[in-house]
Amino acid sequence: MKHSLIRTEQDEVIRLENVSVLYCVPHERINTFKEYAIRWIQGKIKNQTFWALKDINLAINKGEVFGLIGQNGAGKSTLLKLIARVLRPTKGRVWVKGYVAPLLELGAGFHPELTGRENVFLNGAMLGFSRQEMEDKFNQIVDFAELWDFIDSPLRTYSSGMWARLGFAVATDVNPTILIIDEILSVGDEAFQRKSLSRIQSFRKNGSTILLVSHNMDTIKSMCQRAAWLNHGRIEAIGEATEVIRAYRQNQSE
């Protein structure tokens, strides 16, 4: 890719230009084919379109911890998906420089019948690592997750906390340039939460850029310098985290 042709600020790592995402959703959720067939015959399948994101312009610099706030359905997760390459925008341009570690849902690709060891390799491959790279990282991952006693048991025997610990350990066992965190700091017990937080802090020290989505304003306030408030797919406010939170809270209490 000829990225040298693209003019950007030296230390910009994420840039969204006039980005819009148009979703097309059925009116009601249809779960079975039978239901679908009946409705299809009745001519009752209508699609509704709505803009999940509309004209978003955003630039995030290297080393920033950037917060995203807003109500459920405001478009926060959609925005993260754009940056994680999962979604391509309907309009506009998404530009991301660097290795993105998506902590969208920990252990999303795990298979319950496979052992912890097998899942580490599978999940690593999903994150784009080769088998060799995973072999080099394996010990470190299990050390961090503290799961040596269970690593050869199938994952269905794990508790949800252990599941999340393994997911976190795999996803963060590389120094990512961009770390995407979507409400995941509530996993595991308190000791593991502290450990995860300190790992995230160390990424920050090493110059990683962090995108944080949280409904906990204290977390945003304590970790982020800048934040954006998304409302119905538009950026309502962007700037210093404390200012944005104040505006958001004022709006919420009205």
Added chain:
Amino acid sequence: MKSLKFDVPVYDSTQRGQPALFELREVLKYRDLIAQLVRRDVLTRYKRSVLGIAWTLLNPLGMMVVLTIAFSQIFRISDVYSYSAYVLSGILAWNLFSQSTTAAMVNLVWGGGLLNRIYIPRSSFAIAAVGTGLVNTTLALIPLILVMLVTKVPIRVTLLFIPVCAILLAFFSLGVGLLISTMSVYYPDVAEMYQIILNAWLYLTPIIYPVDILPEAYRYWITNLNPMFHMVRLFRIPIYYGRLPFWNELWPALIISICTLFIGWYIFSNKSDEFAYRI
């Protein structure tokens, strides 16, 4: 400094070039993932059953026994023994096709939640499904050879030609798998419809019956216009007839499989960006 710049991956949603080539590059980059997915599918399929992976061998064997008993009478085949090998070699090819195309579609539609969470090349699931099919076919060669030994069908060196047949059939299956995956994302009903089509297709292809029981008037059309006829024949020749295929038996299969793969790949990769919006 310069080398460092090349190490940093840059993603630009507006710059991608030709989707089909882009997808191919991505798949090569993620080849370890595809190997892992095949491994997962093979290992987990029968993981909780007592006999485990042995079912991969027992499945076609069971089907063969049922068909041999049921149909050797109906089709008035004098030599019941060789019918077993005839039917099993056909089932082998058919299973590779039907299982991997169905799995390609099901993996994408039901396993698609993953595509909404992390980026992986969208065709990984379909390729892994065909890879799993190839592994299962290889394993199923063991009961096939056993049956041939028992029924005294001569085992010849031409068995070594099977990998070529398997790869051509895998290409064809991948092409069909990608096409129906794309369709089923837009029209979920395709998944159900495909099962009916598969059923009809199985009976329209000379797999459980010999070609010459087809009525003379339709035989030419049922065989030559049916891609699976060419594929199954190509599979059966080195196993059952114990010879290498003639050129006029090879080229239809070759052209069909490569064209289908090309068309399937092209359409799938051009449509795959919309999948995350719909799954």
